[in-house]
Amino acid sequence: xxxxxxxxxxxLPQLGAPGVAAHTVKKLxxxxxxxxxxxxxxxxxxxxxxxxxxxxxxxxxxxxxxxAVLIPIELVETIKPTMIIVPVLFLLGGIGGPAGFWASALHxxxxxxxxxxxxxxxxx
Numbered sequence: 001x002x003x004x005x006x007x008x009x010x011x012l013p014q015l016g017a018p019g020v021a022a023h024t025v026k027k028l029x030x031x032x033x034x035x036x037x038x039x040x041x042x043x044x045x046x047x048x049x050x051x052x053x054x055x056x057x058x059x060x061x062x063x064x065x066x067x068a069v070l071i072p073i074e075l076v077e078t079i080k081p082t083m084i085i086v087p088v089l090f091l092l093g094g095i096g097g098p099a100g101f102w103a104s105a106l107h108x109x110x111x112x113x114x115x116x117x118x119x120x121x122x123x124x
Contacts, residue, residue, distance in 0.1 A: 011036040011043070011051070014058060078120050086113045 009032045012020060022033035037046050037057035046053055093109020094101040 008032060009034050011047075013040070014038050014053070015060070074123070075120075078123075082117070082120055085116060089113045089116055 008030055010025070011034045014035045015038055017035050020033060025031060025033055034051055036043060036051075037053050038060050039057070042053075042057045046057060089112040090105055090109035093107070093112050094103075094105030097104020097108055099107070
C-alpha cells in the first residue's frame with residue numbers, strides 16, 4: 001500500500017461527517033479522516049493552508065436562486081396525491097350541507113379544494 005500513496009489520510013466533505021465513523025475507517029484501513037470544506041472548489045485552498053478550513057469554508061448558504069430551482073421538483077411530487085385529494089374534498093363538501101348535494105359541493109367543496117391547493121402552493 002505504501003507504493004500507491006505517501007499519506008494515510010482521506011479528505012471527506014464536512015457535510016459527510018454524520019455518515020462516516022472515522023474511528024472505524026482508521027481501524028479497518030489505517031487511513032485517518034479529515035473533514036474538509038463543504039464545497040469541492042475550496043479543496044485546493046484548504047490543502048495549501050495545511051488542511052485548515054476557514055470559517056467561510058464551513059458555511060453553507062442556501063440563497064433564493066438555489067431554492068427556486070427546487071420548486072418545480074416539489075410541485076411535481078405533489079401532483080399525484082393532489083389529483084386524488086382535490087376531487088375527494090369537493091365531493092365531501094356536498095355531504096351534509098344545508099343545501100342540496102351539488103349546491104353544497106360547489107360552495108363548501110370548492111372552498112375546501114381551493115384551501116388545499118393554496119396550502120400545496122404555499123408550502124415552504
